[in-house]
Amino acid sequence: MPTALNSPRPYEPGPSASGRPACRDADPALFFPGPSKRRELRRVRMAKQICSTCGVAAACLAIAVLNGEPDGIWGGYTTPERQALLWDARCLSRDVSDTVRQLERGQRIRVRPLDCLPVLHALSQRGWSTERVGEALRLSPQSVLRARERARAATDCLTALHNADRTAPGTANTGAVKALE
Numbered sequence: 674m675p676t677a678l679n680s681p682r683p684y685e686p687g688p689s690a691s692g693r694p695a696c697r698d699a700d701p702a703l704f705f706p707g708p709s710k711r712r713e714l715r716r717v718r719m720a721k722q723i724c725s726t727c728g729v730a731a732a733c734l735a736i737a738v739l740n741g742e743p744d745g746i747w748g749g750y751t752t753p754e755r756q757a758l759l760w761d762a763r764c765l766s767r768d769v770s771d772t773v774r775q776l777e778r779g780q781r782i783r784v785r786p787l788d789c790l791p792v793l794h795a796l797s798q799r800g801w802s803t804e805r806v807g808e809a810l811r812l813s814p815q816s817v818l819r820a821r822e823r824a825r826a827a828t829d830c831l832t833a834l835h836n837a838d839r840t841a842p843g844t845a846n847t848g849a850v851k852a853l854e
């Protein structure tokens with residue numbers, strides 16, 4: 674992870690991380706865009722491009738989430754995107770087994786908005802097609818595909834969070850992991 678004047682501590686790959694941070698030789702300012710809107714967008718795009726080639730992106734993102742990093746692009750995610758990812762991860766932790774059972778029995782029910790993502794994830798894992806999930810949740814196929822991608826990213830983040838918690842005990846704030854449980 675690059676450093677900047679206001680940077681959180683640099684990301685140091687732990688024992689579970691493999692690969693080399695792709696930003697090692699990049700301009701740190703790219704990862705901490707300033708207030709200028711136009712330049713900022715360009716920097717965010719460039720930083721995300723670098724992160725997309727990084728072999729330790731999942732671990733980098735997990736460290737940022739664990740530490741509650743308030744700034745910067747970590748693992749290809751901006752601060753608002755990390756907050757959205759955490760929100761999705763919390764949603765995925767909801768117990769929706771009753772709702773899923775009802776839908777599997779073919780009951781026409783209205784799924785509460787907060788339960789939509791975990792229900793969609795559970796149904797997808799059971800092999801339901803995009804169209805069938807969309808019909809059950811009253812969503813367009815495009816919305817189902819977007820939500821599936823969000824669920825996948827949140828699941829990956831949860832896995833990385835739990836790995837980071839296990840491999841670096843005491844080195845990170847575990848509040849984020851606890852908040853998700």
Ligand code: SF4
Pocket residue numbers: 674675684694695696697704723724725727728729730731733734746747748749
């Ligand atoms: S994910 Fe991005 S910010 Fe994190 S180490 Fe890799 S290149 Fe650097």
